Amino acid sequence: MTFSFFSKLRGGGAEIRGHQMASLIRGKFNPEAGYEGDTCVHVLGCTPRAGVDPARCYHDVMDCGLAKISRVDRFPGGIIATSKSQYGVLRKEFPRRELNMIPQHHCNFDRERREDRPVLRVGCIGGDAAVQWPHWSVERMLKEIGVEWHFEVHYHTRRRVVAFYRTIDIQLCFRPTHPRGILNHLNTLKLANAGSFGIPTVALPEPAYSEEWPDDCLFGDGMYDIMLKIKSLKENPQLYAECSNRASLRAEEYHYENILPLYRALPGAV
Numbered sequence: 001m002t003f004s005f006f007s008k009l010r011g012g013g014a015e016i017r018g019h020q021m022a023s024l025i026r027g028k029f030n031p032e033a034g035y036e037g038d039t040c041v042h043v044l045g046c047t048p049r050a051g052v053d054p055a056r057c058y059h060d061v062m063d064c065g066l067a068k069i070s071r072v073d074r075f076p077g078g079i080i081a082t083s084k085s086q087y088g089v090l091r092k093e094f095p096r097r098e099l100n101m102i103p104q105h106h107c108n109f110d111r112e113r114r115e116d117r118p119v120l121r122v123g124c125i126g127g128d129a130a131v132q133w134p135h136w137s138v139e140r141m142l143k144e145i146g147v148e149w150h151f152e153v154h155y156h157t158r159r160r161v162v163a164f165y166r167t168i169d170i171q172l173c174f175r176p177t178h179p180r181g182i183l184n185h186l187n188t189l190k191l192a193n194a195g196s197f198g199i200p201t202v203a204l205p206e207p208a209y210s211e212e213w214p215d216d217c218l219f220g221d222g223m224y225d226i227m228l229k230i231k232s233l234k235e236n237p238q239l240y241a242e243c244s245n246r247a248s249l250r251a252e253e254y255h256y257e258n259i260l261p262l263y264r265a266l267p268g269a270v
Helices: 012-024 066-074 084-093 135-145 158-165 189-196 207-212 223-235 237-254 256-264
Strands: 003-006 039-043 056-060 078-081 099-101 121-125 148-152 170-173 201-203
Touching: 003 012, 012 039, 012 158, 012 256, 066 084, 078 084, 084 099, 084 207, 121 158, 135 148, 135 223, 148 158, 158 189, 170 189, 170 223, 189 201, 189 237, 201 223, 223 237, 237 256
Parallel strands: 003 039, 039 056, 056 078, 078 099, 121 148, 121 170, 170 201
Antiparallel strands: none
């Protein structure tokens, strides 16, 4: 069984679903030749080379919106969704295409656990849209609770992501201005990354979050409600331990050892 993964981008999701997955499954990454008989996975809009018709082709559309996803309709092959909410959207948009769901694997390959320490730091890692609230205001509100704020923008290598999660005690996710059409294409990677270390997340109930982690993430109705949830986690060790354990157990489903079989089970994988 041989896989070839193709991606034109570096870092972030393309790194996870391209280079990392090729390495973990012992496949090829961006081969120039010799992949015609492989199961080929094209990540984030990367399309097959002209004149080459692989034996099995899949389009891993990641968290793209429909405008970018629609381009894959011009190429044969199956489609891979990363969340249940995205799967539902793609099933409606591409009713005649083969559709599969494979979640992203989390960053914590070695199953590290957060050190036993006081809850002192809340954080988030990602691009500008990961926390859609003035960061000076977030920092001020957290300071009143007695914790500090750290927003990390260097997330393009697994090493940097792991290093970030080693430093935080609670993760905050807040994306209220994303249109529903975009939210439906997002996934639970942030929850799985944090949960794999035993770090609870407090977030708005995005479609993928509430559908896949309904009891393993603390949800708030808005930023002020989220701050109350963070305060409760800081001040109630029993609540923190319960949320930590639930998140850790759920995150195990997203360890790469449990994701690899989903690729190998793709119809026609060779």
